[in-house]
Amino acid sequence: MTTGEVLAALADPTRRRLVELLARAGDRTATSLAGELPVTRQAVVQHLGVLKEAGVVGSLRSGREVRFGLRPDALTATARWMEDVAAQWDQRLAVIKQLAEAETQIVDAETQDDEMMTRQR
Amino acid sequence: MTTGEVLAALADPTRRRLVELLARAGDRTATSLAGELPVTRQAVVQHLGVLKEAGVVGSLRSGREVRFGLRPDALTATARWMEDVAAQWDQRLAVIKQLAEAETQIVDAETQDDEMMTRQR
DNA sequence: CTGATGTGCAAGTACTTGCTTGCACATCAG
DNA sequence: CTGATGTGCAAGCAAGTACTTGCACATCAG
Numbered sequence: 001m002t003t004g005e006v007l008a009a010l011a012d013p014t015r016r017r018l019v020e021l022l023a024r025a026g027d028r029t030a031t032s033l034a035g036e037l038p039v040t041r042q043a044v045v046q047h048l049g050v051l052k053e054a055g056v057v058g059s060l061r062s063g064r065e066v067r068f069g070l071r072p073d074a075l076t077a078t079a080r081w082m083e084d085v086a087a088q089w090d091q092r093l094a095v096i097k098q099l100a101e102a103e104t105q106i107v108d109a110e111t112q113d114d115e116m117m118t119r120q121r
Numbered sequence: 122m123t124t125g126e127v128l129a130a131l132a133d134p135t136r137r138r139l140v141e142l143l144a145r146a147g148d149r150t151a152t153s154l155a156g157e158l159p160v161t162r163q164a165v166v167q168h169l170g171v172l173k174e175a176g177v178v179g180s181l182r183s184g185r186e187v188r189f190g191l192r193p194d195a196l197t198a199t200a201r202w203m204e205d206v207a208a209q210w211d212q213r214l215a216v217i218k219q220l221a222e223a224e225t226q227i228v229d230a231e232t233q234d235d236e237m238m239t240r241q242r
Numbered sequence: 243c244t245g246a247t248g249t250g251c252a253a254g255t256a257c258t259t260g261c262t263t264g265c266a267c268a269t270c271a272g
Numbered sequence: 273c274t275g276a277t278g279t280g281c282a283a284g285c286a287a288g289t290a291c292t293t294g295c296a297c298a299t300c301a302g
Binding site: 003004007008010011013016019020022023024026070072073075076078079080082083085086087088089090092 | 124128129130131132134137141143144145147160165191193194196197199200201203204206207208210211213
Binding site for chain 3: 150151154162163166182184185186187
């Protein structure tokens with residue numbers, strides 16, 4: 001359930017689709033999920049395997065089917081990592097801004113939005 | 122700056138390393154960053170390109186160098202997406218638990234931790 | 243000017259990844 | 273039992289990815 005595993009798992013669009021499906025439709029079987037996606041059941045199974053390895057989903061056998069459900073903890077933990085990184089940067093920004101108001105630094109990038117800067121939309 | 126781009130960008134360990142370096146060490150040049158990683162400058166440049174495309178970093182030319190800095194907004198936005206998915210699931214859980222206390226569902230996976238369940242650690 | 247340093251562009255390579263197809267095994271209804 | 277449905281395993285393939293190497297161009301110090 002490392003941060004890397006979770007991010008890598010969510011990097012794939014089909015896998016994100018699966019996660020969103022599970023989030024709002026509840027626990028489902030692989031075959032059922034494959035019915036709502038333009039891929040084979042086997043593709044879904046493999047994706048669910050990656051998600052499970054990352055700790056994002058869990059599975060439970062009931063009779064001849066295997067039902068998959070979300071495991072929100074892995075998601076929130078990874079979200080926290082991202083927010084921590086962002087916060088760390090913001091804190092650095094604040095410190096520098098306070099210490100040296102005179103020097104012009106690239107640090108102000110966010111408010112400058114230069115030619116080289118990738119624009120947000 | 123889509124969610125998919127950000128997640129795909131952060132899926133790579135080297136790129137995460139770069140992001141963490143920038144977060145705590147401030148804005149740096151590609152060559153300087155390459156000095157702290159076991160890869161070539163060109164590899165770093167390409168990684169920064171991906172991160173920039175995703176809106177995670179921004180760059181600013183100053184003289185003959187190009188300095189890169191973090192763009193926290195993309196990170197927090199993606200973090201929010203993950204938390205939303207997790208929250209959606211939790212809400213479903215709560216509703217079901219309230220409506221049908223009698224029926225046993227796989228939905229309770231989180232508290233059951235069965236043989237098939239990937240264990241958290 | 244010269245040399246050093248930093249960048250940009252491009253092609254090539256080893257490896258990974260998402261997906262499919264094919265078949266065997268297990269479980270349920272009749 | 274038979275047939276239908278759901279699952280598991282494995283090989284194969286096309287496309288993407290991370291990384292390198294090589295070289296040309298731009299900028300600074302002396």
